[in-house]
Amino acid sequence: MNEYISRLSRLDSCAVSDALDKLDLKGSVTGLERFSTDRRITGQVLTVKLDRAEGRDTSLTGTRHLCTAAIEAASPGDIIVVEQRTGLDAASWGGNLSIGAQVRGVAGVIVEGPARDIDDSRKLDFTVFARSHTARTARGRIVEVATNEPITVGDVTVSPGDYVIADASAVVFVAQGEIARVLETAEGIMQREEALAQAIRSGTPISQVMAGNYENMLKKA
Numbered sequence: 287m288n289e290y291i292s293r294l295s296r297l298d299s300c301a302v303s304d305a306l307d308k309l310d311l312k313g314s315v316t317g318l319e320r321f322s323t324d325r326r327i328t329g330q331v332l333t334v335k336l337d338r339a340e341g342r343d344t345s346l347t348g349t350r351h352l353c354t355a356a357i358e359a360a361s362p363g364d365i366i367v368v369e370q371r372t373g374l375d376a377a378s379w380g381g382n383l384s385i386g387a388q389v390r391g392v393a394g395v396i397v398e399g400p401a402r403d404i405d406d407s408r409k410l411d412f413t414v415f416a417r418s419h420t421a422r423t424a425r426g427r428i429v430e431v432a433t434n435e436p437i438t439v440g441d442v443t444v445s446p447g448d449y450v451i452a453d454a455s456a457v458v459f460v461a462q463g464e465i466a467r468v469l470e471t472a473e474g475i476m477q478r479e480e481a482l483a484q485a486i487r488s489g490t491p492i493s494q495v496m497a498g499n500y501e502n503m504l505k506k507a
Contacts, residue, residue: 288330288363290449290465290469291329291330295326297469297476298451298453298455298476299455299456299458301472301473301479302468303456304475305471305472308471309467309471311461312441312442313442313458313459313460314442314456314457315439317440318398318416318417319415320414320415320453320454321407321408321414321416321419322404322408322410322413322414323408323411323412325394325413328449328451329365329393329449329450330447330448331367331447331448332356332367332434333356333367333433334352334356334430334432335368335432335435336369336424336430337431338372338427338429339428339429342429352378352379352430353366355430357386357387360390361391364393365393365394365395365396365452366387366395367398368398368399368437369398369399369437369438372428374427374428375420376420376422376424377400377402377420377423378397378399379397379401379403379414380406381402381403381406381410383395384407385412387412388410394452395412395413395415396450397415398417398439398440400420400422401414401419402419402421402422448460448461448462482495
């Protein structure tokens with residue numbers, strides 16, 4: 287396993303988000319719900335961009351099914367991130383894609399848009415995060431326009447090879463070029479959080495614990 291992914295997997299989204307705040311970096315995205323499994327996922331990103339089919343020449347977009355190129359390009363542990371910001375109620379991910387991704391060893395998928403076949407993904411124990419869910423097919427509604435090019439999730443630009451951690455709190459992306467210092471900062475924050483928790487458990491008044499160290503934890507150096 288990539289050393290950075292191994293270290294990221296020992297953190298949580300809140301520590302990484304706090305590290306981004308401390309370093310004046312963007313990356314946290316809220317409102318993406320985990321619809322299947324209870325696992326935290328961490329890994330490097332492959333990206334897919336979808337758009338409306340209407341008005342597009344399908345001879346230019348091709349007949350390849352959505353997201354299959356990303357699945358076939360994935361290495362074990364990768365995470366596929368899909369942008370479908372058209373506003374159309376049309377699924378950007380489904381059950382057969384979950385099967386294909388799982389066979390390939392993909393750790394999970396994150397969809398800025400709707401996903402479907404949620405029950406199937408739950409049965410497979412394959413992790414799906416998405417903005418919403420639907421039963422409506424992509425057929426005739428949306429097409430893939432790019433694979434492994436920069437996309438937008440929430441208000442964050444996500445590039446192929448970036449890192450991501452996703453859990454019950456949020457989805458947090460870290461640019462590939464920033465991962466080393468973000469991890470170092472997040473690890474320090476988590477250690478301090480654990481010390482605060484231990485102080486509370488040992489009987490130190492919570493007002494005392496939270497008033498000083500916690501409030502100052504993210505101050506810039």
